[in-house]
Amino acid sequence: xxxxxxxxxxxxxxxxxxxxxxxxxxxxxxxxxxxxxxxxxxxxxxxxxxxxxxxxxxxxxxxxxxxxxxxxxxxxxxxxxxxxxxxxxxxxxxxxxxxxxxxxxxxxxxxxxxxxxxxxxxxxxxxxxxxxxxxxxxxxxxxxx
Amino acid sequence: xxxxxxxxxxxxxxxxxxxxxxxxxxxxxxxxxxxxxxxxxxxxxxxxxxxxxxxxxxxxxxxxxxxxxxxxxxxxxxxxxxxxxxxxxxxxxxxxxxxxxxxxxxxxxxxxxxxxxxxxxxxxxxxxxxxxxxxxxxxxxxxxx
DNA sequence: ATAACACCTAAACATAAGTTTAGGTCAAGC
DNA sequence: GCTTGACCTAAACTTATGTTTAGGTGTTAT
Numbered sequence: 057x058x059x060x061x062x063x064x065x066x067x068x069x070x071x072x073x074x075x076x077x078x079x080x081x082x083x084x085x086x087x088x089x090x091x092x093x094x095x096x097x098x099x100x101x102x103x104x105x106x107x108x109x110x111x112x113x114x115x116x117x118x119x120x121x122x123x124x125x126x127x128x129x130x131x132x133x134x135x136x137x138x139x140x141x142x143x144x145x146x147x148x149x150x151x152x153x154x155x156x157x158x159x160x161x162x163x164x165x166x167x168x169x170x171x172x173x174x175x176x177x178x179x180x181x182x183x184x185x186x187x188x189x190x191x192x193x194x195x196x197x198x199x200x201x
Numbered sequence: 202x203x204x205x206x207x208x209x210x211x212x213x214x215x216x217x218x219x220x221x222x223x224x225x226x227x228x229x230x231x232x233x234x235x236x237x238x239x240x241x242x243x244x245x246x247x248x249x250x251x252x253x254x255x256x257x258x259x260x261x262x263x264x265x266x267x268x269x270x271x272x273x274x275x276x277x278x279x280x281x282x283x284x285x286x287x288x289x290x291x292x293x294x295x296x297x298x299x300x301x302x303x304x305x306x307x308x309x310x311x312x313x314x315x316x317x318x319x320x321x322x323x324x325x326x327x328x329x330x331x332x333x334x335x336x337x338x339x340x341x342x343x344x345x346x
Numbered sequence: 347a348t349a350a351c352a353c354c355t356a357a358a359c360a361t362a363a364g365t366t367t368a369g370g371t372c373a374a375g376c
Numbered sequence: 377g378c379t380t381g382a383c384c385t386a387a388a389c390t391t392a393t394g395t396t397t398a399g400g401t402g403t404t405a406t
Contacts, residue, residue: 061382071383072365079385080363090372092383108344111302116363130321137313140306147303151296157256158292161285168282176275199253206352216353217395225393235402237353261393 057087057094067103074103082106082120084127112147160199166192202232202239212248219248227251227265229272257292305344311337 064071077083078093083102087094095103102123109119122139125132166189171177185193209216222228223238228247232239240248247268254264267284270277311334316322330338 076364108302108305111298133313133316137317140309144306151299153256154296157253160253161289161292164285165289172278172282221394
């Protein structure tokens, strides 16, 4: 059993964020001792799930919806499955998008490394595609595809 | 040369978002005809860059900072390089994080597929690690690592 | 010529996800 | 016995990123 401060540290979250999740009903029935929250393993797993779904881009109110389905029991299994299937597609697309973003950033790193060496970006800005290193051209093309 | 409506469609952005970027100074000196904005190739490339850096997780004010450096000229080449190097590290970490998120989601897809088949998640919830399919266990472990 | 569109501005409004503030309890250490 | 530190609540506040509203202009189709 952990206090709110310990859990905050564990997850690198603020105490106020944890209280906010609790207030919003994401953490159902956190135990109390003299009014002080005591988080158990189940709460920790819930917070882990919340953090994961947040990273997936889900909003708090949709995460709450999911957690409410969990509480509702077996009648909502299909809804939960459908939610994860949707999220899977979305996250796969996000990773693909991020890969393109990364390629543009890598291209720009090369661009500015070259420009810094030259003291100006005149030359690299006007460089023809056939004069670029092959792997750099590939990054650029992929990022714009 | 494109009107604001055409550009909005091109990038799947709202017209008001484009006006907001202009107002915030991200698009320097967009041409006007009778007060109506006419976006040229340079503006399009800027908007492409804005969209990319937004996806990378940068805030509008930091994107503006970068665009201001571009306007300032060659004295800021090193700052721009440093910015992209930092972003590269961040985006690489984001992709790694998203991969873990995806693994947890894939695990949960398996979990709920199994639960839906059984009509209950009792069995899958209590399943021992050695009874899980190897690739599912791998997903689970990676997502929690 | 009048209606329908696409555009314009300034300013108010919206929303999510917390954070901050103001006031309070309780246990531990000096 | 007093201070410090970790916890508590309710309610106000913050911030980013736009969106909406209200009022207006100019062109095109009927």
